[in-house]
Amino acid sequence: MTQQNYNPAEIESRVQQQWRRDDVFAVTEDPSREKFYCLSMLPYPSGALHMGHVRNYTIGDVISRYHRMLGKNVLQPMGWDAFGLPAENAAIKNKTAPASWTYQNIEHMRSQLDRMGFGYDWSREVTTCKPDYYRWEQLMFTRLMKKGMAYRKDAEVNWDPVDQTVLANEQVVDGRGWRSGAVVERKSIPQWFLKITDYAEELLRELDALEGWPDAVKIMQRNWIGRSEGCEFEMKVCDEHGAPHPDGLGVRVFTTRPDTSFGMTYAVLAPEHELVARITAAEQAAAVAAFVDQAASASEEDRMAEGGALEKRGVFTGAYLFNPFTEKPVPLYLADYVLMGYGTGAIMAVPGQDQRDWDFARVHDLPIVRTVQPPESWEGEAWVEDGPAINSDWLDGMEVAQAKEAATAWLEKQGMGERKVNFRLRDWGVSRQRYWGCPIPVIYCPDCGAVPVPEDQLPVLLPEDVEFMGVRSPIKADPDWRKTTCPGCGGAAERETDTFDTFMESSWYMHRYACPGADAMVDDRVNYWFPIDQYVGGIEHAILHLMYFRFYHKVMRDEGLVHCDEPATRLLCQGMVVADTYYREEADGSVHWFNPADVDVDRDEKGKPLGATLHEDGQPVMVGGVEKMSKSKNNGVDPQSMVDRYGADTVRLFSVSDSPANQSLEWSDSGVEGAFRYLKRLWSQVMKHVEAGPYDRLDTGALTGQQKDIRRMLHDTIAKVGDDIARRYTFNTAIAAIMELTNHLSRFNDDSPEGGAVRDEAWKGIVRLLAPITPHICDELWHRLGESGPLMDAAWPEVDESARQRSSVQVVVQVNGKVRARLEMPAGSDKDAVKAAALAEANVQRHLADGAIRKVIHIPDRLLNIVVA
């Protein structure tokens, strides 16, 4: 035996050296070729690659390499989402500056990505914390300021009263600051916003055209934008007898159900509503003040999440609103299920037709009047569906749509209100009170106000060489950095010390990839590459990032920078990487988590897990279930150690072989072993084949049945793999089909010249089908099979439709829906032929017994169902 064993380390290093030497992943714009822009979400440089990265980038690389083999001009770039909170935390912990920590991580992670064999054009690398990147973001912001698209207003933040700092939501644990432990306060400070709401209508409308996006993402975005058509109208504040408020105050409410106005039995203001103080009656003042206080301390999400407490959380103001429909006063409450950020911050409450209003009314003993007729048996709940209006005077008998129209028209005629479209979507707050971010390019002048930094003074540089102690941003602490002169009047002025939300950087990095080195935000090269043909990233970005980047793209379009309306035509959201967890509870009640690598699992004779023991001491540990890989549960598997042990091809193969790309992947050491075993088998079998060669050219004219079977399976597999990779994203089934073909091929012991030629065709097919997934071993085998040139530029195998035709098929025979026989029939047999063959089967006869045949259903080439009485 002269064949060598599979040696991934040696093969991968050699193949990767070649790629580097020939710079094979660098691409240029070439209008004569079809382009394919494959983008994976850029990583935060947290220190080292984790399995989530490996999976994400393997998926992107597989898709890229597949399209490259189809002959397209493929761009696959990579970069670093380098600003953000973790760098500040690491800086405090390690007493380094966030910048140097970040740059070190980038160096390390870049080399890890290369070791995986991902085909990136590094000449296009983007590092978002570098001034040559963020300067354009600053420039864009100053333009948006001038357009009125960026504006400043007060907004709430989490305030840590001990550390005297603003906290991110993540830094608030059970209502307390994570470092100080102090109870967090809500504080209102001026912040910058981008008017994403100006684009609400377009962001919503164009979702319909995104056929290549998952429905789940589109539905979530649709609901997030939350368009609702309704009516806004004013009601006068009055007392319990209907006498108007002495100041003539009124409250504007928004409703999507003006048709139910006759059923309004109370009204509600958000606790932050501006009129609360003015309308509250003296005897209710204390209760109202206490309620407002309590509501102010909770974030919106907490307020909505209080579940059981929800219906209780409201207080009567002592004031009333005059219902113009019934011409009667209704009591006015405060409740925190009404949000100031939506509509007018005030609602008319109609418990008969709204479940939350119903719940609130029951607790506060408020009257309930149904104004839409529910079905007869309906009770104990609001009726929110269609039906004829009742108890509604002149609306009675109308269906909901008709009654809405009539009520709205009436309000308009009375001059009390008008039609209104409301969005749940709110403007994008981009200010962060942190250091490690892009400085917001604004100067505050006592005379001229907020002035954008002029273009010739950009970028506003963030100092990188700083002492970072954690509590206060270094640029806030440094009066010299802040000090400047006003570009308008030349007087003394101060810089903005807030930085941008990091979603700002991640909203346009994909545009910058398309034009490296451009002396502008982008140049016309962007229009060669855009729109992105395939975007790949985690489902956790379904709303925020994927909405912001759509918005930002449209903003860039309206600045004349890009031509298309939507930035990405196809989107794949990959699932998380999860693993088993193991733990022990210590005597003091604390929990200690053990890494799966340090635990042995005990099984019964069927392989069912019985328990687990720690490798080190042989004592049992508790099995904690399968969870997302994380530091806190100590269930992460280090990709580096896996690559060292098995090679990049095995890790790539496993990370896409065990479940579909859009579902979670359960890490399994033995699954990795299985992937490794497959590659070893592939290697040895191809080597065996090569040694028995050379082979004649395939003559498809003179093949035996078995030879035809192999060819049919090969060409079925070619068709399936292409479809699975590009359309379905089910790499797992593509790999299963390739493995199945490999298994059949290994049992195909045909030493004739034709047999060898068939086998040769099949191995060369398999090697190309696997090339996008395991590029290194396939490149090596490709050359050993006698082919020349880089495999990544070899043509994707073509499907020979004539090889796929079958002369006979298996038809299932059912009696009353239960399988009773399987028949081998000539393809295309008609119903009578199949029926005759079925009736000749003893087992079919037996189940027909003496029942009369009522019906026979025939699905050609698949199934025959005989229905008997």
Added chain:
RNA sequence: GCCGGAGUGGCGAAAUUGGUAGACGCGCUGGAUUCAAAAUCCAGUUCUGGCAACAGAGUGUCGGUUCGAGUCCGACCUCCGGCACCA
């Protein structure tokens, strides 16, 4: 609480448009090879009954539509993602 997703053998999963439930892999069992082991190769493996042929049950729970439901409809349970300052 609201929005979205998932639930199928001992395990990861497959079944693409309503038509054979369990492809492929892991694990396990038996065998070959070996002084022995590892590695490798071969066979078996949803559950129950049966030597077998075969029969019955079976896709989170309960109900429905259909000749036929993992797939469609209604109600529910559990787990996961997001909820605007983690990225």
